[in-house]
Amino acid sequence: xxxxxxxxxxxxxxxxxxxxxxxxxxxxxxxxxxxxxxxxxxxxxxxxxxxxxxxxxxxxxxxxxxxxxxxxxxxxxxxxxxxxxxxxxxxxxxxxxxxxxxxxxxxxxxxxxxxxxxxxxxxxxxxxxxxxxxxxxxxxxxxxxxxxxxxxxxxxxxxxxxxxxxxxxxxxxxxxxxxxxxxxxxxxxxxxxxxxxxxxxxxxxxxxxxxxxxxxxxxxxxxxxxxxxxxxxxxxxxxxxxxxxxxxxxxxxxxxxxxxxxxxxxxxxxxxxxxxxxxxxxxxxxxxxxxxxxxxxxxx
Amino acid sequence: xxxxxxxxxxxxxxxxxxxxxxxxxxxxxxxxxxxxxxxxxxxxxxxxxxxxxxxxxxxxxxxxxxxxxxxxxxxxxxxxxxxxxxxxxxxxxxxxxxxxxxxxxxxxxxxxxxxxxxxxxxxxxxxxxxxxxxxxxxxxxxxxxxxxxxxxxxxxxxxxxxxxxxxxxxxxxxxxxxxxxxxxxxxxxxxxxxxxxxxxxxxxxxxxxxxxxxxxxxxxxxxxxxxxxxxxxxxxxxxxxxxxxxxxxxxxxxxxxxxxxxxxxxxxxxxxxxxxxxxxxxxxxxxxxxxxxxxxxxxxxxxxxxxxxxxxxxxxxxxxxxxxxxxxxxxxxxxxxxxxxxxxxxxxxxxxxxxxxxxxxxxxxxxxxxxxxxxxxxxxxxxxxxxxxxxxxxxxxxxxxxxxxxxxxxxxxxxxxxxxx
Numbered sequence: 158x159x160x161x162x163x164x165x166x167x168x169x170x171x172x173x174x175x176x177x178x179x180x181x182x183x184x185x186x187x188x189x190x191x192x193x194x195x196x197x198x199x200x201x202x203x204x205x206x207x208x209x210x211x212x213x214x215x216x217x218x219x220x221x222x223x224x225x226x227x228x229x230x231x232x233x234x235x236x237x238x239x240x241x242x243x244x245x246x247x248x249x250x251x252x253x254x255x256x257x258x259x260x261x262x263x264x265x266x267x268x269x270x271x272x273x274x275x276x277x278x279x280x281x282x283x284x285x286x287x288x289x290x291x292x293x294x295x296x297x298x299x300x301x302x303x304x305x306x307x308x309x310x311x312x313x314x315x316x317x318x319x320x321x322x323x324x325x326x327x328x329x330x331x332x333x334x335x336x337x338x339x340x341x342x343x344x345x346x347x348x349x350x351x352x353x354x355x356x357x358x359x360x361x362x363x364x365x366x367x368x369x370x371x372x373x374x375x376x377x378x379x380x381x382x383x384x385x386x387x388x389x390x391x392x393x394x395x396x397x398x399x400x401x402x403x404x405x406x407x408x409x410x411x412x413x414x415x416x417x418x419x420x421x422x423x424x425x426x427x428x429x430x431x432x433x434x435x436x437x438x439x440x441x442x443x444x445x446x447x448x449x450x451x452x453x454x455x456x457x
Numbered sequence: 458x459x460x461x462x463x464x465x466x467x468x469x470x471x472x473x474x475x476x477x478x479x480x481x482x483x484x485x486x487x488x489x490x491x492x493x494x495x496x497x498x499x500x501x502x503x504x505x506x507x508x509x510x511x512x513x514x515x516x517x518x519x520x521x522x523x524x525x526x527x528x529x530x531x532x533x534x535x536x537x538x539x540x541x542x543x544x545x546x547x548x549x550x551x552x553x554x555x556x557x558x559x560x561x562x563x564x565x566x567x568x569x570x571x572x573x574x575x576x577x578x579x580x581x582x583x584x585x586x587x588x589x590x591x592x593x594x595x596x597x598x599x600x601x602x603x604x605x606x607x608x609x610x611x612x613x614x615x616x617x618x619x620x621x622x623x624x625x626x627x628x629x630x631x632x633x634x635x636x637x638x639x640x641x642x643x644x645x646x647x648x649x650x651x652x653x654x655x656x657x658x659x660x661x662x663x664x665x666x667x668x669x670x671x672x673x674x675x676x677x678x679x680x681x682x683x684x685x686x687x688x689x690x691x692x693x694x695x696x697x698x699x700x701x702x703x704x705x706x707x708x709x710x711x712x713x714x715x716x717x718x719x720x721x722x723x724x725x726x727x728x729x730x731x732x733x734x735x736x737x738x739x740x741x742x743x744x745x746x747x748x749x750x751x752x753x754x755x756x757x758x759x760x761x762x763x764x765x766x767x768x769x770x771x772x773x774x775x776x777x778x779x780x781x782x783x784x785x786x787x788x789x790x791x792x793x794x795x796x797x798x799x800x801x802x803x804x805x806x807x808x809x810x811x812x813x814x815x816x817x818x819x820x821x822x823x824x825x826x827x828x829x830x831x832x833x834x835x836x837x838x839x840x841x842x843x844x845x846x847x848x849x850x851x852x853x854x855x856x857x858x859x860x861x862x863x864x865x866x867x868x869x870x871x872x873x874x875x876x877x878x
Contacts, residue, residue, distance in 0.1 A: 188660075189660070190660040190663065190664060192663075203496075203497070204496055207496050207497075208496070236493070236496065239489075239492070239493055240493065243489070243493060247840070248840050248844075251844045252843060252844065255843070255847065256847070257660075258600075258604065258606055258804075259843045259847050260843070261606060261660055261663055262606070262796070262800055262839050262842075262843050263839060263840045263843040263844070265608070265663075265793060265796070265836075265839060266797075266835070266836045266837065266838065266839025266840040266843070267836065267839075267840055268836070269790075269793055269832055269833075269835060269836030269839070270833055270836030270837050270840065271836075272832075272836075273830075273832040273833040273836060274497070274833060275497060277829060277830065277833060278494070278497040278498045278502075279497060385789070386671075389664065389667060389668060389671070392664055393668075396661075396664075427675075427679045428675060428679065430671060430675055431671075431672055431675055433668075434665075434668035434669075434671060434672055437664070437665065437668055438653060438665055438668065441654075441656075441657055441661060441665060442653065442656070445656065445657075445661075
């Protein structure tokens with residue numbers, strides 16, 4: 158029972174962590190909370206369902222399950238990257254030098270817009286993930302574990318390792334780190350800031366799309382408002398680990414997932430959404446820099 | 458940089474000739490949009506949207522060309538200023554000369570007498586508008602004056618409404634006593650939220666207050682013993698004077714009118730007081746304000762409390778008017794609606810906020826057939842206002858300068874459309 162809850166928590170946490178990475182990377186570079194990031198995740202989940210339905214109709218799923226799943230992930234990632242790019246271009250870039258409140262309000266507006274766009278286009282009813290045949294649960298230490306949960310945890314870890322390598326080993330990753338440290342200075346040494354920011358949004362959106370598709374597979378249905386709560390929770394995870402800090406977001410996501418899963422089963426399932434907010438408020442009061450973050454002082 | 462560079466375009470700031478990019482954007486943007494929406498609305502819808510965007514782009518270009526040749530733009534500016542002035546006059550704001558006073562008098566008369574001949578539906582819409590004016594003015598204290606982005610404002614509205622619902626159904630407390638009590642209960646929660654979020658900067662504050670709405674909503678939904686869960690509380694007592702019971706829409710109309718007037722007076726006084734000036738100082742630069750001796754801690758909490766009072770009062774009125782409350786009336790979306798009123802009208806500007814509230818409530822009623830597009834439009838309005846007119850329809854002049862140029866070192870060198878220097 159406990160072990161199973163831990164695995165559930167880790168799967169949930171992996172999803173939070175993937176979304177949290179998008180928040181934390183954008184915050185690291187723009188010092189902006191990308192409120193609409195949760196909606197990108199929601200769009201990713203919808204695309205997962207729409208694409209898989211399409212492949213099922215075409216007949217690809219029945220014959221080549223793995224291939225069609227790979228295509229679903231890639232297609233969703235491609236679209237979410239395009240949405241993320243457009244989001245940045247339309248709602249944030251024109252406000253790059255505006256008052257602090259402006260991009261924030263613009264982000265909230267974008268989030269509301271995207272939610273309602275999906276609701277109007279796809280209806281407010283739950284969208285159901287097409288049924289696909291999955292292997293039997295694996296028994297580990299006498300506990301049956303869903304293959305999906307293991308798949309989610311493993312995929313997330315692979316993506317996170319990929320991100321880690323990208324940020325620390327590639328030229329573009331180096332440019333990203335430089336931009337996060339000092340945007341103007343990075344611009345002066347020849348880094349194309351706009352390109353770096355666009356890449357950040359693309360990567361964040363791809364990670365969110367993977368999270369979205371996996372959640373759609375896991376729960377079997379999505380709705381247009383899933384991005385809102387997941388977005389806040391992922392943001393909590395990012396803050397918990399220290400916003401702007403990439404390993405922090407991963408750690409925060411897993412911790413939050415565990416707390417929520419254990420809290421829901423041992424304390425109260427009705428109030429499970431409250432745990433995230435209590436953690437958020439607690440962290441912000443007691444350790445605003447987050448677990449792995451440095452003790453940040455107010456920027457003057 | 459040439460004028461061609463001003464066109465909206467995608468892609469990086471590389472050295473491609475601007476004219477090519479411009480031509481590309483004619484086709485490129487519609488194609489891009491069409492591709493983006495295709496999986497969601499289908500091929501036909503996507504094609505239609507792409508064509509509309511393309512034609513819209515053409516029209517936009519033509520409009521710009523025409524406006525350049527006939528000096529159209531300054532005229533639009535004058536038009537907006539004049540409309541703004543007219544509305545300022547109409548709202549009875551600072552009647553400086555005789556004409557303005559006469560106009561103000563006319564409007565006051567119309568507001569007082571006209572509802573006597575209007576039908577109940579219109580009166581109900583106006584009453585609802587009144588509630589939102591109070592809410593928007595209250596939020597304006599927190600967001601517009603003190604510059605604290607509070608997304609949890611609707612929770613105070615909920616607290617006011619549930620205070621009266623419980624006081625009335627459980628204890629039989631009268632509306633008139635509940636009105637200040639509901640306000641105070643909301644203010645108390647405002648202080649709590651203010652203390653919790655004291656150390657947080659703008660964006661963190663927004664998230665925590667967002668969490669606050671969610672917590673309040675969950676508690677209202679799940680604490681069945683007290684709030685009766687999702688079913689809400691029924692049969693809330695109506696306000697009464699002796700034997701006269703407020704029952705018809707018109708009664709509630711005059712009641713909310715009185716509350717609106719009280720709010721406007723109070724908020725206006727507050728705006729011009731020492732406290733109001735201190736809030737503005739905090740909004741413009743918290744550290745500088747602190748350095749000049751403003752007690753930022755106390756004043757930020759005060760802003761939350763004084764903002765929340767109005768939400769509490771509006772909530773009590775809401776519960777009395779509909780005699781029913783349920784958690785569904787107090788969601789994050791309501792917070793966004795109130796916020797869009799403040800942003801649309803002009804943050805920090807009292808007449809602007811009133812106008813914003815009236816537009817946001819009345820326009821969807823007029824355009825009934827587009828009702829489902831309401832939230833979509835509000836979202837777009839928030840984004841577009843921030844990009845094109847951050848000071849709102851009737852901007853507060855000080856706020857306007859502040860919103861346009863604020864970035865250390867780049868102040869005044871940087872046009873607000875965000876091009877790199």
